[in-house]
Amino acid sequence: MTEPTLNLTKHMGIFGFTGSGKSMKAGWMFEQLRKQKRPFILFDTKVKNHVGLCQMKGVTLLQIAPGKTYNWKNALKASKYIVATPVKETKRSDLIAQYEKFAEVVFQTETARTLGIEEAHLWNPSGNVANEILENIIREGRAYNQNLICIDQRIQSFPKDLWSQCATSVICKMGIPQDIEYLTRLIPDFAEQNLALPQYGALIYDHTTGQITGTLHPDQIHRITKHYG
Numbered sequence: 001m002t003e004p005t006l007n008l009t010k011h012m013g014i015f016g017f018t019g020s021g022k023s024m025k026a027g028w029m030f031e032q033l034r035k036q037k038r039p040f041i042l043f044d045t046k047v048k049n050h051v052g053l054c055q056m057k058g059v060t061l062l063q064i065a066p067g068k069t070y071n072w073k074n075a076l077k078a079s080k081y082i083v084a085t086p087v088k089e090t091k092r093s094d095l096i097a098q099y100e101k102f103a104e105v106v107f108q109t110e111t112a113r114t115l116g117i118e119e120a121h122l123w124n125p126s127g128n129v130a131n132e133i134l135e136n137i138i139r140e141g142r143a144y145n146q147n148l149i150c151i152d153q154r155i156q157s158f159p160k161d162l163w164s165q166c167a168t169s170v171i172c173k174m175g176i177p178q179d180i181e182y183l184t185r186l187i188p189d190f191a192e193q194n195l196a197l198p199q200y201g202a203l204i205y206d207h208t209t210g211q212i213t214g215t216l217h218p219d220q221i222h223r224i225t226k227h228y229g
């Protein structure tokens, strides 16, 4: 089976309930970004989830410890490919506060980069209100060749201001009736297409045409590094 092509340098959302394979797919995409020599920062919220990506040459691990001050500009200069993770002691609120500062520096320095946002709901104040820095990047980052890949559990509570700017959504096989009903309003035959997916499969939704343009089969996710999720 050939690898599907997805434009990873445009804004994207990856949605699915816990265990549906979001992080596995996200890691696979960041492996491809590394192959393409596209600079990235993957902001993870778990200690180990994506650390396997650091098996690739030039990918560095940036661990966010509680109470520590970071020089984000230096971090950007030191590595083109960064996986940021908390340590066990880092509180989620402190982690996101540090990540916001880092993302702000990326935005201000106008450097071309893909930013991966794991558990985007932790960044957003609510399902209706987007995180300010994410909104700035999603609206204006294109001018600097910056893009977001946001990973989130509930498509319904992903802020519309962010979702409307995405070029593609990768919609993992859904199991929650409310999500299926919600998506059926947008894609009339969503329920049938969703049902036909194997476990860990996903539908690719193109925001410009408003249509499902393909599927991601689990066998197409060829990871070259270890996934710990």
Ligand SMILES: Nc1ncnc2c1ncn2[C@@H]1O[C@H](COP(=O)(O)OP(=O)(O)OP(=O)(O)O)[C@@H](O)[C@H]1O
Pocket (backbone or CB within 6 Å): 016, 017, 018, 019, 020, 021, 022, 023, 024, 025, 153, 200, 217, 218, 219, 221, 227, 228, 229
């Ligand atoms: N394409 C795949 N092929 C085979 N197994 C898979 C695939 N995708 C996911 N899995 C299995 O499912 C597990 C959970 O996947 P993953 O960590 O990506 O889920 P997730 O949706 O990110 O979950 P969470 O929201 O809890 O982080 C993986 O550790 C792996 O065992």
